Amino acid sequence: MTTADPATTPATAYEWLGGEDAVRQLVERFYDLMDLEPGYAELRATHGSTLDDARSKLFWFLCGWLGGPDHYQQRFGHPRLRARHLPFSIGILERDQWVACMDQAMEDVGVPGALRERLNESFMGTADWMRNR
Structure with missing residues (x-):
């Protein structure tokens, strides 16, 4: 695992990512x-006909x-x-696709490697916890 220098690492992942505009860019991608x-x-x-509501909610979250x-x-x-996710059928396939899609989005928007690695770990843990089948 890559470690970041605590003296130069921002206090939060939000700051490290680049703030609200960067989060919006990540969610859009x-x-x-x-x-x-x-x-x-x-x-x-699993997301229905439009992604507009999901885009807003993930950005806010x-x-x-x-x-x-x-x-x-x-x-x-x-x-x-x-x-909130119980109404949706979430299995290993959906979990893995969600994490892979987010990883690809992070790569595409240029999330720093050490942050991307940390976020991938957190996203996988959360996505696995969301499985309901």
Whole structure:
């Protein structure tokens, strides 16, 4: 695992990523990839006909989760991620596609390697916890 120098590492992943504009760029690329890449077809199928609502909610959520403003909680209260995702069938395939799509989006928007590695670990843990089948 790559380690970052604590003296030069920003206090939060949100700051390290580059703030709100960078989070927006990451979320947009993530959903663009999901919509375009055949390798994410099963994941895309879980999202309905439009991705607009999902784009907004993930952006709001990630801002706070990464250590920035709590836009999601201000709008909806506690995220209750697992409970909010129970209506969707999430298995190993969907988990793996979500993580792969996010990793590709992070690479495409230039997330620094050490941060990308840390986020991938966190995303995989969270995505695995979301599985309900």
